[in-house]
Amino acid sequence: MEIIHVSAECYPVAKVGGLADVVGALPKYQCRLGHFAKVVMPAYQTRFVQENEFDVVYESWVRLGRNDYPFRVLHERSNKLGFDLFLVHISGLLDREGIYGYADDTERFFAFQIAVLDWIVQWEHRPDVLHCHDHHAGLVPFMTAHCFKYRQLSQVPTVLTIHNAQYQGQFGYNKLHYMPPFDSWKAGELDWDGDINPLASAIKCAWRVTTVSPSYLDELGHGARGLESLLRAERGKSHGILNGIDNEVWDPQTDPMLVKKYAHRTVESGKRLNKEALCRVFELNPDHPLFVFVGRLVEEKGADLLPEIFYNAIQQSERKISVLVLGSGNGDTEHRLSELKNLFPGIYNTYIGYNEQLSHQMYAGADFLLMPSRVEPCGLNQMYALRYGTVPVVRRIGGLKDTVIDIGDNGFGICHDQTSAWDVERAIQRARELYDNKKLFKQVRKYMMQLDHSWDRAAQDYIDLYDIK
Numbered sequence: 001m002e003i004i005h006v007s008a009e010c011y012p013v014a015k016v017g018g019l020a021d022v023v024g025a026l027p028k029y030q031c032r033l034g035h036f037a038k039v040v041m042p043a044y045q046t047r048f049v050q051e052n053e054f055d056v057v058y059e060s061w062v063r064l065g066r067n068d069y070p071f072r073v074l075h076e077r078s079n080k081l082g083f084d085l086f087l088v089h090i091s092g093l094l095d096r097e098g099i100y101g102y103a104d105d106t107e108r109f110f111a112f113q114i115a116v117l118d119w120i121v122q123w124e125h126r127p128d129v130l131h132c133h134d135h136h137a138g139l140v141p142f143m144t145a146h147c148f149k150y151r152q153l154s155q156v157p158t159v160l161t162i163h164n165a166q167y168q169g170q171f172g173y174n175k176l177h178y179m180p181p182f183d184s185w186k187a188g189e190l191d192w193d194g195d196i197n198p199l200a201s202a203i204k205c206a207w208r209v210t211t212v213s214p215s216y217l218d219e220l221g222h223g224a225r226g227l228e229s230l231l232r233a234e235r236g237k238s239h240g241i242l243n244g245i246d247n248e249v250w251d252p253q254t255d256p257m258l259v260k261k262y263a264h265r266t267v268e269s270g271k272r273l274n275k276e277a278l279c280r281v282f283e284l285n286p287d288h289p290l291f292v293f294v295g296r297l298v299e300e301k302g303a304d305l306l307p308e309i310f311y312n313a314i315q316q317s318e319r320k321i322s323v324l325v326l327g328s329g330n331g332d333t334e335h336r337l338s339e340l341k342n343l344f345p346g347i348y349n350t351y352i353g354y355n356e357q358l359s360h361q362m363y364a365g366a367d368f369l370l371m372p373s374r375v376e377p378c379g380l381n382q383m384y385a386l387r388y389g390t391v392p393v394v395r396r397i398g399g400l401k402d403t404v405i406d407i408g409d410n411g412f413g414i415c416h417d418q419t420s421a422w423d424v425e426r427a428i429q430r431a432r433e434l435y436d437n438k439k440l441f442k443q444v445r446k447y448m449m450q451l452d453h454s455w456d457r458a459a460q461d462y463i464d465l466y467d468i469k
């Protein structure tokens, strides 16, 4: 089967969050199952793009309104990622250092999707599936179904994977003319609530819709930033497939970013050395349980509550915990988290920014990883934590509910039901009790490191889904 993944992110080419991890791993595992999975994404100015070699496989131009943008499709030469990687290079639009957050993001991703289809439609053969990830690829199902110039692709099944329905990419009808000529009777399939909404359009037009965990699919029916009724209406073609993790990138036995590599048999000494190194850099006490948070500092992750949670938890523990935060996002949260350093030197520290290596070192060096998310479609961090022997402290929601079992239920994590400071503080207290129960703590760590969350299962689940005809 030939599967084309269309995405805005792919690790290690360009990463903002979990979308990149999934698109960097799923195709690799699909190829290992004997299929031809490929990724096509924008050519940003990232290190990976600058340091690797590419061949030009197609050249043309995209028209957006009155502007013409020449574009090139580049193919990575060495198959470095374990699948074919194609980049769409559009000068002036996509070739920037950042991935999102520009005033013309609508134009950028519109042009990207048109370029992708212009390229694919002139192939001599048809791919078996176009697999679109999130709203940046959300106009593809509409375009293949209704744009005249893509008629030859109209029979190619399209799959939409929703990694996060909080972001929908909506824009006004003043940009409708960017769309290549289409059957205007079908314009309603672009619309949601008076806007053109790429995510809603993809939910309507895609052949199948998937979410990144089964619980998230259920939750979207009553919380999806306005798309609840649409998701309920399209439930029949929707499936929840739990993400996996790339066991090769995330393996404490081989991870080159760690100070000391370790396996489940050597978890105690291995984690101790990583913890000491981390605590040295951030001036924390390695004898206290180390709680960490890694992620985007946004409300959906519960990051706005972290300053209050840490303030209270540090007092409640009589200053006998260590805390380290890595993340960036909301300016006010960043500021409040940084301020806390002045109150609790030697106990609390924070790194505002993005740092892949530090994230690995934190999963390895920490005792507990906090994820007090309000919304968590799947969550990968908790699965990385499990693999590195770090106990996840999570809210029971979305994929967190599907992957973490509380120690009270003979599991390996600490769960709480709400995203409130009180709930998280209670959970931290339970975590301290677990830390003090050395025998149980050791047992739990060893056990969770042997859980299998690799992509093998989920990669096959997607293949089974494409196969339903």
Ligand SMILES: Nc1ncnc2c1ncn2[C@@H]1O[C@H](COP(=O)(O)OP(=O)(O)O[C@H]2O[C@H](CO)[C@@H](O)[C@H](O)[C@H]2O)[C@@H](O)[C@H]1O
Pocket (backbone or CB within 6 Å): 016, 017, 018, 019, 021, 022, 163, 164, 212, 243, 294, 295, 296, 326, 327, 328, 353, 354, 355, 356, 359, 376, 377, 378, 379, 380, 381, 399
């Ligand atoms: N400052 C920083 N420095 C270094 N690394 C950082 C970082 N901030 C985040 N990361 C990394 O980014 C990734 C975050 O992945 P998540 O799946 O937890 O969340 P995200 O909300 O981005 O993804 C969305 O898509 C994924 C994939 O489907 C879903 O799991 C998730 O629930 C959904 O919200 C992890 O690899 C984490 O280590």
